[in-house]
Every structure is written in C-alpha cells, then in structure tokens.
Amino acid sequence: MKTTEGLEAILADPAGAVIGCDFDGTLAPIVPDPEAARIHPDGPKALARLGELVGSLVVITGRPAATAVEYGSLAEVPGLVVLGHYGLERWEAGELSTPPPHPGLVTVRAELPTLVAGIAGVRIEDKGRAVAVHTRQAASPQAALNELAGLIAELAAETGLAVEPGKLVLELRPPGTDKGVALKDFLTERAARSVLFAGDDLGDIAAFEAVRTCGLPGVTVFSGSAELSVEADIVVDGPAGVVELLGSIGDAIASR
Known part of the structure; x- marks a missing residue:
C-alpha cells in the first residue's frame, strides 16, 4: 500500500475519516449494458468491514441512489450513505430522500x-x-x-x-451540483478530519479536486483504465484494485 499523508491520517484516526467511492468503474466493472452492472464480488464485504472501522462511508454516483444500493448489494453495509444523481438523492439507513424531477x-x-x-x-x-x-x-x-x-x-x-x-x-x-459539491458538503456534515475518494471517470475529477482543496489530509484513488488518465495519489487496476485497497485499509486499521 502506498503511504501518503492523507492515508496516514486515516489510519491514525479512522473515526474522523470519510471513505468515498464512485460506483460504475470503481466498485463495479464497466459493462456494455448499464443495467447489467454489479459490484465486484468482494466489494460488499470490504465495504461492510470498513463501515465498522471508519467514521463515515459514502458512495457518490450518477445513478439513482436506490439503483446503486441494489446493484451494489449495499443495503446491509453499516453506516453507509449513498448520494445518487451527483448528490441530488440520498439513501441512508433504508430511507430515500429525493427532490422532484427537473421539468x-x-x-x-x-x-x-x-x-x-x-x-x-x-x-x-x-x-x-x-x-x-x-x-x-x-x-x-x-x-x-x-x-x-x-x-x-x-x-x-x-x-x-x-x-x-x-x-x-x-x-x-439537473445543473447546480456535481460529485465535488456533494463530497464537500458531506465532509462538512460529518465534521471529517480526513478523506479518501476513489473514482474512475470525468465526473469524478470534481471529487478529486474537492479532496485536494477541502483543507483536510486526503487521498485520491484512480481506478485506472486505458480510456482516461487522471492524476491521483494512488492508481489501482479497476474495481478489483479498489476493493483490494479498501481491504488493505481495513486490515491496517484493525491491526493498530
């Protein structure tokens, strides 16, 4: 595992950490039919373990929040919040809050x-x-x-x-929000002391920038692909690499 200041802050004070992830391409492999996308098989277990170890766990996705919960088998992940439609929707503890559709x-x-x-x-x-x-x-x-x-x-x-x-x-x-806005608002809400965000696509660049500018120790993780190159602290090989990294963070926290 690559060591950064942000990662060390997460490991030293997991109760103050927010771990955030995109869904498609980050937790779930990209597939030709978006309705066939499902989380990496080891993803729910890795997230469930982290949910018991860190302060907050959030998935920020362009999908409807309920769809990400279903396709990710996320309903039983402790403490998980899913922000769908780039933060316009929120799923938490089985409850979905959502605004009216844009006209x-x-x-x-x-x-x-x-x-x-x-x-x-x-x-x-x-x-x-x-x-x-x-x-x-x-x-x-x-x-x-x-x-x-x-x-x-x-x-x-x-x-x-x-x-x-x-x-x-x-x-x-709808205009007015993106993954960066959603992540910054969530960090403020949770009084975060450190943050990690993993993403794979153009829509995740705003969240990476939020990590860099929020004033907290932070880590950006790029779920790499040949289609897009993004500057990040850690680059992993797709959803399998993201899940492996999350598992490594859980191991490191549990061993302290």
Whole structure:
C-alpha cells in the first residue's frame, strides 16, 4: 500500500475519516449494458468491514441512489450513505430522500430518441432524474459520441440541463451540483478530519479536486483504465484494485 499523508491520517484516526467511492468503474466493472452492472464480488464485504472501522462511508454516483444500493448489494453495509444523481438523492439507513424531477426532462424524453435514431447501437438510459446516452455498443463508439455531442449540448441548453460526459456516455442532468459539491458538503456534515475518494471517470475529477482543496489530509484513488488518465495519489487496476485497497485499509486499521 502506498503511504501518503492523507492515508496516514486515516489510519491514525479512522473515526474522523470519510471513505468515498464512485460506483460504475470503481466498485463495479464497466459493462456494455448499464443495467447489467454489479459490484465486484468482494466489494460488499470490504465495504461492510470498513463501515465498522471508519467514521463515515459514502458512495457518490450518477445513478439513482436506490439503483446503486441494489446493484451494489449495499443495503446491509453499516453506516453507509449513498448520494445518487451527483448528490441530488440520498439513501441512508433504508430511507430515500429525493427532490422532484427537473421539468426539462420532459422535453429530453420526447426529443432524444429522434436525435439518436440514426446511429445503430446507441442506448438511452432513463435514470428518472437524469437521462444518459451510451454509445459503447455502437459500431464506432467514440465516433458516435462525437457525432451526438453537439446535438445533446443544444438539447441541454434548450431544457436548462447540464451535460455530464463520461466513458462513452453523455448524461443530461439537473445543473447546480456535481460529485465535488456533494463530497464537500458531506465532509462538512460529518465534521471529517480526513478523506479518501476513489473514482474512475470525468465526473469524478470534481471529487478529486474537492479532496485536494477541502483543507483536510486526503487521498485520491484512480481506478485506472486505458480510456482516461487522471492524476491521483494512488492508481489501482479497476474495481478489483479498489476493493483490494479498501481491504488493505481495513486490515491496517484493525491491526493498530
């Protein structure tokens, strides 16, 4: 395990630590069909153990919070909070709190199918409070994404929504929050004294920046892939590497 000032702070004072993770690509492998995504098999056990050892455990995801709980088998993880839709939704202790949907989503649902109709393999994922367009199953995924980017940006401007880019995905979501805002607010709420956040995609860069600027000892963990290079304190090999790291942190805390 790589030693950093932030990691040492977590190990020395686990009760003051917030451990945060993205879901897709970080706890769960990326798959062609987003509805088929499931957490790494060792993930629930590693998280459950950490939930007993650290002050706070949070998953911050673009998915609906309840979906992440289901796909991650997270309902029994002690003390876990899941912030869905980039922090707009909150799941905690079996209770879900959620705002009303953005009114612009009505127009998006009506117009988006026509925009993508001419590109085979493009998939629309309706998340309830956001809508995502996936090109991973297109014949030329990056070319399809590039072709759609301008059209989706125009639709976002028309409806007052924001575009969140990711790995072969463009998501239309309500503006005003991101994973960085969600993480900073959570750190304040929990009076955190140290923080670790693990992520894998463009949407996680804001959370990495929050770790660096929050004034606490912190650690950023990149769940590496060939599709994106992100500066981070620790780089691991996908969800298996994230789960292994979380297990190592649990071992180190338990041994002190």
